[in-house]
Amino acid sequence: MTRQRFSVDTNILIYSIDQDAGPRHEQARALMDALADADCVLMLQSLGEFFHAVTRKAKMPADEAAALVDDWVALFPVAAADGRTLRDAIGLKQAHGFGFWDAMLVEAARVAGVTRFLTEDMQDGRRVGAMRLENPFKADFALGLD
Numbered sequence: 001m002t003r004q005r006f007s008v009d010t011n012i013l014i015y016s017i018d019q020d021a022g023p024r025h026e027q028a029r030a031l032m033d034a035l036a037d038a039d040c041v042l043m044l045q046s047l048g049e050f051f052h053a054v055t056r057k058a059k060m061p062a063d064e065a066a067a068l069v070d071d072w073v074a075l076f077p078v079a080a081a082d083g084r085t086l087r088d089a090i091g092l093k094q095a096h097g098f099g100f101w102d103a104m105l106v107e108a109a110r111v112a113g114v115t116r117f118l119t120e121d122m123q124d125g126r127r128v129g130a131m132r133l134e135n136p137f138k139a140d141f142a143l144g145l146d
Contacts, residue, residue, distance in 0.1 A: 004144070006040040007079075007109045008032070009119035010049040012136065013042075017068065018059055024120075024137060031118070031136055034143055036075055041112050044080035045105050047072065079112035092128070106131070 008031070015021045015028035047069050054060040060068070081089070081104055089107040093100050102122055109117050110131050117133050124135040134141060 004039065004115050005113050006035055006038055006116050006118060007043060007112070007114040008035070008040070008046065009105065009117070009121060010046045010053065011120050012118055013046060013050040013072075014053055014059070017054065027137060031143070038143075040076055041079050041109075041114060042072055042076045043105055043108050043112075044078050045101070045108060047078065049101075079108055081108040081111075085111055096128070098122070106133070 012028050012031060015024045016032045017025075019025055021028070051062075051065050051069055054065050055062045085104065085107050088111075089100070089103040092098055092107055093103040096103075098106060106117065106122070106128055110129050114131050117131055118136045119133055120135055120137055122133045124133060124138060126133045136143075
């Protein structure tokens with residue numbers, strides 16, 4: 001079996017702390033717990049977007065959000081985009097119709113060796129090179145870590 005490397009979109013991180021998100025909150029919490037024992041890398045962009053979103057929407061005080069980001073950085077490797085990623089993300093946007101920031105996230109994850117990028121917002125089942133975009137909230141989703 002091919003080695004799986006995971007990453008998650010910002011929305012998964014937000015749902016993991018948002019008790020108002022209903023079933024998605026519990027699903028995202030369980031997912032993040034499971035990924036702590038898997039090969040999972042977080043994108044610097046997702047962590048920054050998380051902090052911005054939860055503090056802007058008053059879902060969490062800034063000091064608590066910063067502490068949670070620190071915890072995730074200690075728990076998961078973090079990958080960031082660079083100039084080459086930017087260039088390739090622009091190409092991805094133009095060739096495949098991604099929004100710019102989604103293209104940056106997808107390209108940074110691809111460069112980091114991610115094979116399964118978990119997101120609610122992008123086209124489920126779409127492939128970008130060896131990476132597959134998957135919606136973890138779909139009824140037939142399976143993490144497959146067993």
